[in-house]
Amino acid sequence: MRRVVVTGIGAVAPGGTTREQFWDRIVSGKPATRRVTFFDATQYRSQVAAEADFDPVAAGLTPQEIRRNDRYGQFALVASVEAVTDAELDAGTWDGDRAGVALGSAVGATMRLEEEYVVLSDHGRKWEVDGHYAMPFMYSVFVPSAVATEVAVKHGAHGPAAVVSTGCTSGIDAIGLAAQQIEQGDVDVMICGGTESPISPISFACFDAIRATSPRNDDPEGASRPFDAERQGFVMGEGCAVLVLEELEHARRRGARIYCEVTGYANHANAFHMTGLHPDGMELSRAVDEAMAQARCNPEDIGYINAHGSGTKQNDRHETGAFKRSLNGAAYRIPISSIKSVIGHSLGAIGALEMAACALVIDRGAIPPTANLTTRDPECDLDYTPLVAREAHVDNVLSVGSGFGGFQSAMIFSRLKEL
Structure with missing residues (x-):
């Protein structure tokens, strides 16, 4: 390949x-x-x-x-x-x-x-x-x-x-x-x-x-x-x-500067509901599992997750469930954030903006925060990087997306390494 x-x-x-x-x-x-x-x-x-x-x-x-x-x-x-x-x-x-x-x-x-x-x-x-x-x-x-x-x-x-x-x-x-x-x-x-x-x-x-x-x-x-x-x-x-x-x-x-490598990608339709999602995150976790398999990543290899993080209760709970389902105990240790808290939800563009952010996270060594996250939701109990950015050396970034129509996507960018 x-x-x-x-x-x-x-x-x-x-x-x-x-x-x-x-x-x-x-x-x-x-x-x-x-x-x-x-x-x-x-x-x-x-x-x-x-x-x-x-x-x-x-x-x-x-x-x-x-x-x-x-x-x-x-x-x-x-x-x-x-x-x-x-x-x-x-x-x-x-x-x-x-x-x-x-x-x-x-x-x-x-x-x-x-x-x-x-x-x-x-x-x-x-x-x-x-x-x-x-x-x-x-x-x-x-x-x-x-x-x-x-x-x-x-x-x-x-x-x-x-x-x-x-x-x-x-x-x-x-x-x-x-x-x-x-x-x-x-x-x-x-x-x-x-x-x-x-x-x-x-x-x-x-x-x-x-x-x-x-x-x-x-x-x-x-x-x-x-x-x-x-x-x-x-x-x-x-x-x-x-x-x-x-x-x-x-x-x-041609001696190009390389930000990162595209190592995993998966898309699934939940065939369930135009806007509804299962709270356990089953559909999204399938895409995450497949992307991780392509990237040959274990849960502990993921250094940052760029969440869909739309700010709707249904989606946030669904994502939290999906991360726990796919990443098991590692889900609690991986920093996660949503840049929609800063730039809003630009519908069909946001997934590309999030992947641009992921490439820059690997290149720049910093994790963007989730703005406005001041009141903890017991149902969203992972590390959602509230308010302040963090310095971090990240080798593998997972980003996920969820769309009306039942679309569930996941992509992994990785620091370039020799196989």
Whole structure:
């Protein structure tokens, strides 16, 4: 089996629109959550979000790129440039026919589609919309595959291109797909990750209806509280992370800097319920067990767990049960944290942002904290790294994701070692 390594990282996130700003923010433990500024949210139960202070012009996008891409597509272009630059790849160091793209997104061009519907329907007054008023790039905005096309064109990647949409595991699953394509020999390089810009009225209405988001509007910075006894739901976020994955020998031949190796990945559908989870964590533990088997890791080899940690009671209990089920007694000794406490839950992008964080944990020797974890929940009795980051030498990092539709994913990054 060909080995796969991470050689580049790019990020756009709340509280930091570059890789270094993203890392500094999550390690600081200072939440980037605030009251919604993108639209008037006063009619909603939850009025808080983690918004990125993103300027596409300052980020280097052309007027044409801005015009034809929704915000989530703009994120992907900017993060991909940062990742490819970080990997020191260019036309002279790779074969475009042996490079591909895999990006995850749960809801696609939510913001632009809602804006266009408002125009076409005259603010919802017309049942039959008038297509003559649609923007010229409406088709590419509407079709989710366009984001992979844009990134592929940007970098001259002529290999396989795909968009993965598996709810909140989309980002981690896109990285998993990319790694598998390199392992199989289809390509040598993959630009992969997840991107999302869901902070819009329709998204807020959907999550309000099922009471999944936090109503802690009087304390926006304290609204995202994974594993805390006083948690009330997740806080919606946005953002993007893009990783450059390479076949190990391809990276070595060109002298690339290697962050870590992708050693394990598994995805399972629970085939149980659209949103419901068993509290014992059975479904998620299957993915964890399989990823650990691929990585040849024992429980005591795991140095850090990046939790899904959405801040909903159901998910936090499910995860806690899964870690105990898969890791046995070691579960109590492994530091765990949720960066959603700082940057919110960006749906299909968050899994990629979490994997970017995992690569940086191995590279930088620090574990980000879980912000706002001040009141212990007896049902979440593991070491969830409250409030303050820790220095740590970590060789193997486990990250997990859970998504509506019953998707359960796990991935392991490891410090590169010779076999």
